[in-house]
Amino acid sequence: QSVLTQPPSVSAAPGQKVTISCSGSSSNIGNNYISWYQQLPGTAPKLLIYDNNKRPSGIPDRFSGSKSGMSATLGITGLQTGDEADYYCGTWDSSLSAVVFGGGTKLTVL
Amino acid sequence: EVQLVESGGGLVQPGGSLRLSCAASGFTFRSYWMSWVRQAPGKGLEWVANIKQDGSEKYYVDSVKGRFTISRDNAKDSLSLQMHSLRAEDTAVYYCARAEYTSTWYDGGYFDYWGQGTLVTVSS
Numbered sequence A: 001q002s003v004l005t006q007p008p009s010v011s012a013a014p015g016q017k018v019t020i021s022c023s024g025s026s027s028n029i030g031n032n033y034i035s036w037y038q039q040l041p042g043t044a045p046k047l048l049i050y051d052n053n054k055r056p057s058g059i060p061d062r063f064s065g066s067k068s069g070m071s072a073t074l075g076i077t078g079l080q081t082g083d084e085a086d087y088y089c090g091t092w093d094s095s096l097s098a099v100v101f102g103g104g105t106k107l108t109v110l
Numbered sequence B: 001e002v003q004l005v006e007s008g009g010g011l012v013q014p015g016g017s018l019r020l021s022c023a024a025s026g027f028t029f030r031s032y033w034m035s036w037v038r039q040a041p042g043k044g045l046e047w048v049a050n051i052k053q054d055g056s057e058k059y060y061v062d063s064v065k066g067r068f069t070i071s072r073d074n075a076k077d078s079l080s081l082q083m084h085s086l087r088a089e090d091t092a093v094y095y096c097a098r099a100e101y102t103s104t105w106y107d108g109g110y111f112d113y114w115g116q117g118t119l120v121t122v123s124s
Helices: none
Strands: A010-011 A016-025 A035-039 A046-048 A063-069 A069-075 A085-093 A099-100 A105-109 B001-008 B008-013 B018-025 B033-038 B047-051 B058-060 B068-073 B076-085 B092-100 B110-114 B117-124
Touching: A010 B117, A016 A105, A016 B092, A035 A099, A035 B110, A046 B076, A069 A085, A085 B047, A085 B076, A099 B047, A099 B058, B001 B058, B008 B058, B018 B033, B018 B092, B018 B117, B033 B068, B033 B110, B047 B068, B058 B068, B076 B117
Parallel strands: A010 A105, B008 B117
Antiparallel strands: A016 A069, A035 A046, A035 A085, A063 A069, A085 A099, A085 A105, B001 B018, B018 B076, B033 B047, B033 B092, B047 B058, B068 B076, B092 B110, B092 B117
């Protein structure tokens, strides 16, 4: 069982918008910054969002992040078939003194 | 260009040992926390260990404490993971990742660059 909880899968049509949730507790999401990663099939993870809502250089603004209380959300607009991937949230857990990830969400673009 | 290249993976018997290495280039290695993150076949990401810039602080996931040791050589821009008493559940692709943060690592750092990974298989 992962410390952070994500839905196993989400799906939407090309051009539509999708959101992926990540819930935790006060020892992780509630008091720390969260990051999001995209893992395309057969490749290494790639940073999408850091510090809750910041995008690294090169990440399109179709990707956005937000946080409220002990939950965070990744939003993707204008879905493309190339967005089909696994998405993970992650942060530091102050009680565990460990980095924790969500179990991952598989995005299918129908 | 930031590059992280892992090596050292392979097939090892249960109870055996293996040492993974990560060669870093394209950035000032000694200025960054570094990490190992693994992914079992068909499973999600699992953080394994972190090491501070000067090696003075190290953190491990509970399942590897006492068996794995993370270390770094800032003179050689190299990160290592020494693994002992390997178990079948340690089978995974092991990624080397650069760890970054805005204020402190403990506020929620993140992994901004990843290597391509090296596969460790523990099986008899």
